[in-house]
Amino acid sequence: MLGFRQRELRNRMISDQHDVTALAKKQAELSVSANAYAKKLADATGMPDFKIPVKYITRVQDHLDSGNTQAASEEMAFAELTLTENTDALSVVISMLHGLPRVEVISQTEPELVRLIDVLALASNHKTLLRSTQIAAEQDLPPLAIQQQALAMRCEEIAQAGVSHDLLVAASKSLAEAVAAFKSSDRETLKRTQNNADTKLRHYIVQQALFLNTALAPTVDSEGLATDDGEGSDSESAFSAGFISDFVSGETPKDSRTEWEVLGDRNRASLNQNFARELPLEYRGLLKNYYERVAK
Numbered sequence: 001m002l003g004f005r006q007r008e009l010r011n012r013m014i015s016d017q018h019d020v021t022a023l024a025k026k027q028a029e030l031s032v033s034a035n036a037y038a039k040k041l042a043d044a045t046g047m048p049d050f051k052i053p054v055k056y057i058t059r060v061q062d063h064l065d066s067g068n069t070q071a072a073s074e075e076m077a078f079a080e081l082t083l084t085e086n087t088d089a090l091s092v093v094i095s096m097l098h099g100l101p102r103v104e105v106i107s108q109t110e111p112e113l114v115r116l117i118d119v120l121a122l123a124s125n126h127k128t129l130l131r132s133t134q135i136a137a138e139q140d141l142p143p144l145a146i147q148q149q150a151l152a153m154r155c156e157e158i159a160q161a162g163v164s165h166d167l168l169v170a171a172s173k174s175l176a177e178a179v180a181a182f183k184s185s186d187r188e189t190l191k192r193t194q195n196n197a198d199t200k201l202r203h204y205i206v207q208q209a210l211f212l213n214t215a216l217a218p219t220v221d222s223e224g225l226a227t228d229d230g231e232g233s234d235s236e237s238a239f240s241a242g243f244i245s246d247f248v249s250g251e252t253p254k255d256s257r258t259e260w261e262v263l264g265d266r267n268r269a270s271l272n273q274n275f276a277r278e279l280p281l282e283y284r285g286l287l288k289n290y291y292e293r294v295a296k
Contacts, residue, residue: 046203
């Protein structure tokens with residue numbers, strides 16, 4: 001919607017009939033909305049790229065204020081492009097997180113993915129504890145403190161397993177501070193440290209889900225066509241994030257109705273995600289059907 005609003009303003013800008021003052025007012029309103037959404041997305045995912053459109057939208061406002069409509073129009077185009085890229089990126093994030101809970105851990109599962117599943121369970125338990133703590137009476141805190149200590153110990157174990165990760169280390173530190181806040185009955189510090197731990201765990205989950213490519217690929221019907229996955233459908237982004245990487249991996253399903261397995265080679269994950277992100281929307285449905293037939 002933000003991208004649509006920016007495109008409409010740019011179309012008015014390049015037309016012969018436009019009121020610069022009215023345009024500047026509308027652009028200022030768009031800037032406020034874009035900045036609010038960018039902050040929410042960046043805070044939720046830990047991905048600063050969601051703030052990039054704000055930079056261009058701010059420049060548009062500066063050019064409009066100085067009367068440079070040509071420069072304003074060019075910056076509008078960049079703002080619209082980055083907003084579109086953010087939409088695609090957010091779709092990929094959603095696809096990865098949607099597939100993550102369905103990952104089946106087996107003996108061959110790579111350690112990084114096992115740790116991610118452990119963190120997901122830890123984060124879920126901590127979120128439940130956080131909500132319970134916020135509404136708990138003073139006499140209800142001791143049993144919650146025991147739960148918090150157990151989670152802090154579990155997080156420390158996970159953080160020390162495998163390669164050290166800054167987000168896990170920070171989450172472990174915040175959980176330890178939350179345990180201390182429980183003991184001192186400092187509700188403000190407790191709330192802050194619990195929220196910090198929640199944020200760090202969430203950012204780690206998003207980051208690693210993208211890195212390990214945890215999206216679920218679409219199922220294939222008897223005709224070799226993906227179900228409910230045509231061009232422009234809701235599941236098209238899931239195809240972009242997951243199916244291409246599965247196909248590149250060369251792992252074919254045992255039959256036409258079996259879901260493709262998630263690509264396990266993390267060294268290919270980033271490359272595959274970039275490829276999916278660059279694929280034009282109008283060609284995704286066509287290439288999807290082609291690759292499915294080839295795989296079949």
